[in-house]
Amino acid sequence: MFIYYVLLFLSALIFASQFFVTRQYQHRNGTGFLGSVKLSFFAYLTIAIFFFVKGCLTTGMFNFGFTWFTFGITLLIAVVSLSCVYMGIKVLAVGDMSIYSVFMMLGSLVLPSLVGVAVYHEPLTTLKAIALLLMFTAIIFSVSSVEKNKLTVKALLYYVGIFVMNGMIGVLFTVHQNQPELTAAVMQSADGLTVNNDVFMTWYGLSTVLLSGVIYGVWHLLKTVKPQLFNGNFENGIGEGTEVIVESKETLAKAILVTIGLAAIYGLCNGLGDYFIAIATQPHALGASVTFPIINGGTIVFSTISGVVFCKEKLTTPTVISLLIVVASTILFMFV
Secondary structure, three states: OHHHHHHHHHHHHHHHHHHHHHHOOOOHHOOHHHHHHHHHHHHHHHHHHHHHHHHHHHHHOOOOOOOOOHHHHHHHHHHHHHHHHHHHHHHHHHHOOHHHHHHHHHHHHHHHHHHHHOOOOOOOOOOHHHHHHHHHHHHHHHHHOOOHHHHHHHHHHHHHHHHHHHHHHHHHHHHHOOOOOOOEEEEEOOOEEEEHHHHHHHHHHHHHHHHHHHHHHHHHHHHHHOOHHOOOHHOOOOOOOOOOOOOOOOOHHHHHHHHHHHHHHHHHHHHHHHHHHHHHHHHOOOOOHHHHHHHHHHHHHHHHHHHHHHHOOOOHHHHHHHHHHHHHHHHHHHHO
């Protein structure tokens, strides 16, 4: 079981690092909807290629498969993920990174944990209940530490939105991983049937690429048919608090390559983090009610510390208290 905990903390560190990639992408491409679609397309194309190649090399054969169940679940995850990418780009322009990460991680803590306990009968021990209460307490201290200008109605809507949508990603992951007989590639293990996670992640990437491509195509079609519906704000976010920056000496080709590179790095961060979660949530592993709290706690700690060190965000007394509570809760989850 120890290896699962190692993978989860690696996943938390990876998820925390992707916030900085998002910031760099935002500076170059703005905070508009089309920018998030482009980010998703190239990021998840990277995920699909990476895990397809990894699967083929691991098995030494063509590692692919199809079922409507896997395709349907991954397409739903793609819809939710795309909305999270969009809200992530937008909220970084109007909100606070540490608070954004708290809402995002607590969203993926609450809903998957409830599903794990209620649907898949994972035990809700006294220690686990105390750890969950500590996580909820942490959000109170985090919100109380935010500057008033970061708690606008617009920012709060994004915080709540990321809470719900990121939680649904964990729910869909849990549902898929606990139905191995319906998945695109079933594996036989010592404990019974398990999911071929390389195939699952390949379909996860392909479904998001498909959705992003369709949205991008529809956007261009509508822009051609009804150009009056569109303006620069929708496309690149200019005028919404984020200036699109392209250095004067930077050629268009280089700018495109940098954008694709940032999206690819984002994809690798997100893909590897999700891959470790998939391993930990499959049957006979840790389960959703343990996996997601540990991921959440680790990511909150890593992202908050990184925000203070690299983004010069203020480390107030409520924030320190929140971090200590999160650390205590995360440690408890390792012993439930």
